[in-house]
Amino acid sequence: MSITDKIKIALQYAMPKHLLSRLVGRFAAARAGIFTQLFIKWFIRQYKIDMSEAVHEQPGAYKTFNDFFTRHLKPELRPLKTQSGQLAHPVDGVVSQVGSIKDGRIFQAKGHDYSLTELLGGDSDNAKEFTDGEFATIYLAPRDYHRIHMPCDGVLKKMIYVPGNLFSVNPLTARNVPNLFARNERVVALFDTDVGPMAMVLVGATIVASIGTVWSGTVTPPTGAQVQSWSYPASGLNAVQLKKGEEMGHFKLGSTVILAFAKDAVEFDPDLGHRSITRMGEVMASQSA
Structure with missing residues (x-):
């Protein structure tokens, strides 16, 4: 270095x-x-x-x-290009890492990995659903579109606010700050989907002014000293049901989205890898046979 x-x-x-x-x-x-x-x-x-x-x-x-x-893009520029059984990229960005969750840990960069349980707020029951599953980490640069969309149909089960630091999440920091994504402030959304449980983690960073969701508005700021959790019904008037491609949240100043899926639930596109460019609506993965 x-x-x-x-x-x-x-x-x-x-x-x-x-x-x-x-x-x-x-x-x-x-x-x-x-x-x-x-x-x-x-x-x-x-x-x-x-x-x-x-x-x-x-x-x-x-x-x-x-x-x-948080400007909106012309909808015709980000059409859903997926078919039934395919998942769409949730954001415009660049893939930091993609791969398997091994022994409850997610690969960050050479020499660094971190705990899935810690990433999701410390409750091992939340992490159990993703044992030996798959993950993708996507970095949103300042120039990118900063609204976040659903990769598939989903029903929200739980939202978790996890207090933490605000390190930059750029590639240099990811290579050199251990446990980066599990130590930064973040908002975790846990969904039931057609491909099984899915976690979407919106990670804060230096000068990220706000993280929000469509169902609750601004989650942070203000910051808190304790992990906070909200549960949601699976059906009824208060259920949060979102379709593939619908907006689920946003960053005010950019950061990172981490996706986690259960074992044998999805197969990522074979061309998806480190430094792959993502465009919201394009094919990210397919449901495993």
């Missing part, structure tokens, strides 16, 4: 990440007029964002940076 990279990692440990993230969050939510517009225009140039994909292409259409960052 270069000296520059060592300095970057050291700063990750030293900086007041929660304070910085909340200050950025306040600015991102503010209607700051010309300052908001100048920052949005700088962000578009800096990250080479293709605004022709957005429903509202002009920066002036967005009153806050959050409005811009």
Whole structure:
């Protein structure tokens, strides 16, 4: 590792990440007029964002940076390309890792793995359903679309808020900060689906101003000191039933989504691997025969 990279990692440990993230969050939510517009225009140039994909292409259409960052895309640009028995990519991003859950642990990067039980909030009963199953970790860069969609039809069973740190989740940090995804703040959604149990974990990171879901709105901030859990009925008026391709959540400033499936439930697309580019709606996996 270069000296520059060592300095970057050291700063990750030293900086007041929660304070910085909340200050950025306040600015991102503010209607700051010309300052908001100048920052949005700088962000578009800096990250080479293709605004022709957005429903509202002009920066002036967005009153806050959050409005811009969580912009909707033209629906015809992200059609569902799956057939029956196939799962769709839930986000635009890049695959960090994909593979098997071995001995209750998920591979992070060379030399690093972490506990599935810890990732899901510490309850071993939640993790049992995914013993010897499959996982995929997808990183959303700043330029990406930051709304998260369902890979298949699902009924929400439980949502868990897990307090934690706010390390960056970029590839450099993933290679050098042990236990990264199981130590960062995160929101876990557990679903029953046609392919069995599915976990979707929305992982926070440095300057991630907010994580939200369509059924509960903003989950964080505020942050908490304890794991919190909410259970949902399988049917009835209060049930949360989402179809494949429907939006399930969002990040205000980008991060990572981790998916987990039960043993022998899915087979990931054979071309899916480390650094594969994902586009919401395209084929991610198929239901195992």
